[in-house]
Amino acid sequence: MKVFHTEAEWRPIWASIFKENKKIGFIPTMGALHQGHLDLVAKSIASMDITLVSIFVNPTQFNSSDDFKNYPQTLESDLAQLEAAGAAYVFVPSVTTLYPQPTRLRFDFGDLEQVLEGKFRPGHFNGVGLVVAKLFNLIQPNRAFFGQKDLQQVAVIKRLVQDLSFTLSIEVVPTRREKDGLAMSSRNMRLKPEERQQALLLYQQLSQAKKRLLTGDLWTTVLADTEAAFSNAANTKLEYFALLHPETFEIFDSFTQDAPRSICIAAYVGQVRLIDNLPIIL
Numbered sequence: 001m002k003v004f005h006t007e008a009e010w011r012p013i014w015a016s017i018f019k020e021n022k023k024i025g026f027i028p029t030m031g032a033l034h035q036g037h038l039d040l041v042a043k044s045i046a047s048m049d050i051t052l053v054s055i056f057v058n059p060t061q062f063n064s065s066d067d068f069k070n071y072p073q074t075l076e077s078d079l080a081q082l083e084a085a086g087a088a089y090v091f092v093p094s095v096t097t098l099y100p101q102p103t104r105l106r107f108d109f110g111d112l113e114q115v116l117e118g119k120f121r122p123g124h125f126n127g128v129g130l131v132v133a134k135l136f137n138l139i140q141p142n143r144a145f146f147g148q149k150d151l152q153q154v155a156v157i158k159r160l161v162q163d164l165s166f167t168l169s170i171e172v173v174p175t176r177r178e179k180d181g182l183a184m185s186s187r188n189m190r191l192k193p194e195e196r197q198q199a200l201l202l203y204q205q206l207s208q209a210k211k212r213l214l215t216g217d218l219w220t221t222v223l224a225d226t227e228a229a230f231s232n233a234a235n236t237k238l239e240y241f242a243l244l245h246p247e248t249f250e251i252f253d254s255f256t257q258d259a260p261r262s263i264c265i266a267a268y269v270g271q272v273r274l275i276d277n278l279p280i281i282l
């Protein structure tokens with residue numbers, strides 16, 4: 001496995017991969033890797049000739065400087081896991097490599113960024129769009145792999161790929177969960193032991209809601225019960241619990257079974273903000 005840090009190192013490697021007509025699978029990450037990331041790596045290894053992972057904690061997508069400062073960084077163990085998983089290349093750029101000058105470029109993802117993560121984390125998707133577009137341009141992958149846990153991010157990136165005519169495909173990989181249902185996330189590393197237990201409320205509410213909607217309960221009742229469950233639970237704060245179309249992110253206040261629907265949730269457990277989602281109708 002080769003680790004590189006600059007575009008200059010990558011260019012000649014890319015040229016020989018291109019000459020041999022080999023296909024590059026790309027997994028952009030912010031490090032602090034877990035099995036969810038390794039699932040993306042495994043998918044790429046199974047279907048592509050070359051698998052490249054990037055590790056970069058992107059400052060432009062954090063709307064809180066504390067969140068940026070506290071984001072877990074575990075480069076040494078990340079590299080060991082990627083080596084064991086069989087990745088061929090790891091790109092670890094510095095901030096000045098990706099942002100040689102402060103950029104004024106702004107994306108507008110329209111309705112997609114007016115709700116949920118876009119609303120509660122202003123500027124977040126602009127930062128994601130910037131870094132992902134830069135990485136796609138630098139690496140020139142044939143396919144990029146993203147986790148379904150970041151459902152709204154997936155919708156934004158698909159829009160970016162279409163609007164900027166990137167000639168790559170996007171593959172979405174199902175959310176990897178711990179045995180008790182908690183969605184794997186780099187942020188879970190920041191949970192104290194009692195918070196790790198409290199964090200189960202997110203998946204419990206999602207799965208109960210799914211069951212109830214599919215057996216005829218009204219969305220308004222389900223939503224009210226989830227809000228009450230969070231108000232009654234210690235050390236948690238619900239930010240949103242929303243029923244929506246998984247691609248357009250149109251939000252609904254009643255449930256029908258005749259179109260794709262997912263529920264997305266964001267909540268604080270202590271100081272740690274977690275997100276999750278569950279498809280209800282595919």
Ligand code: PAF
Pocket residue numbers: 028029030056058061128131132150153
């Ligand atoms: O999902 C993430 O880890 C990040 O948002 C991404 C796509 C690597 C961009 O920094």
